[in-house]
Amino acid sequence: MTVDAPRVLVVEDEPAQREVLAYNLTAEGYEVSSAQNGDEALLLVAEDAPDLIVLDWMLPGVSGIEVCRRLKIRTETRATPIIMLSARSEEVDKVRGLETGADDYMVKPYSVVELMARVRAQLRRIRPAAVGTRLEFEDITLDPETHRVQRAGADVKLGPTEFRLLTMFMEKPGRVWSREQLLDRVWGRDVYVDTRTVDVHIGRLRKVLCQYGGDNPVRTVRGAGYALG
Structure with a gap:
């Protein structure tokens, strides 16, 4: 029996993007769950808190930035790393995302290889044993x-x-x-x-x-x- 795999929640409303993210994260050895909107994401986090969240900014209903804000003000989820994905490339948008509580910010289209590296970096901080530390x-x-x-x-x-x-x-x-x-x-x-x-x-x-x-x-x-x- 080995150390349990880190749990990653993917929140993305575009099915193709969601599948690509889930596929690559699973290939990295993570346990992946997914949500297609903000309400579903908040419900999943409340039921079973993940180790890390990959979160799209533009979501139907509750936006990604609002999901991030709500999670970061809650004691139970404040320390959960959030990597925000967005087509918004302006510096002011990146600053807003980070100030809302996102731990990292990537602009679409992004490199999947780079995203996986950033996921590993965040998990190294909160789940060091899972990456062999x-x-x-x-x-x-x-x-x-x-x-x-x-x-x-x-x-x-x-x-x-x-x-x-x-x-x-x-x-x-x-x-x-x-x-x-x-x-x-x-x-x-x-x-x-x-x-x-x-x-x-x-x-x-x-x-x-x-x-x-x-x-x-x-x-x-x-x-x-x-x-x-």
């Missing part, structure tokens, strides 16, 4: 490519589920993950697993991380879930 937290290190975990220089042998849990925690130290979010990310949306299973695997992760001493790095947040640090 070595993670560190205090005396714990995790290498997603070699599947190796060490604490204070000693190798830590983790099962695949515990490895995925630790990866999620180390990508975003301090973030509180609910049991439902952990189930979704680690076990998958299509697999039914009781929330108590999360507690069992968290217990296993803690035991292994503390087998050679050291404080328990995974804390329980009463009524909310679990967090690293």
Whole structure:
């Protein structure tokens, strides 16, 4: 079992453009969902927040710029990277898009190769393990490519589920993950697993991380879930 694929939402009203984007993002190894208008995009984000959004400016109904504004004022989605696509090439339009909260801005027609590079750059910032970046937290290190975990220089042998849990925690130290979010990310949306299973695997992760001493790095947040640090 490997690190879960980053989730990318494509919001584009032109079917041909939407299919091209989805095809290329899937080929890069991402899990892709799509929306054809702003209302559908906001609904999908509320139901299952993606790791990154590729967002067209000109959409029927709620515009892309308005979708961006709404997502960036919400605590839950403020940190989600948004790459905005637009036929508007004037500097004032680019500035408006960025000031509304877009993390990047590309003018149509754009290079798909360049867009994929910009997607990787944004994901490297928020999902470093997904692009092979070595993670560190205090005396714990995790290498997603070699599947190796060490604490204070000693190798830590983790099962695949515990490895995925630790990866999620180390990508975003301090973030509180609910049991439902952990189930979704680690076990998958299509697999039914009781929330108590999360507690069992968290217990296993803690035991292994503390087998050679050291404080328990995974804390329980009463009524909310679990967090690293």
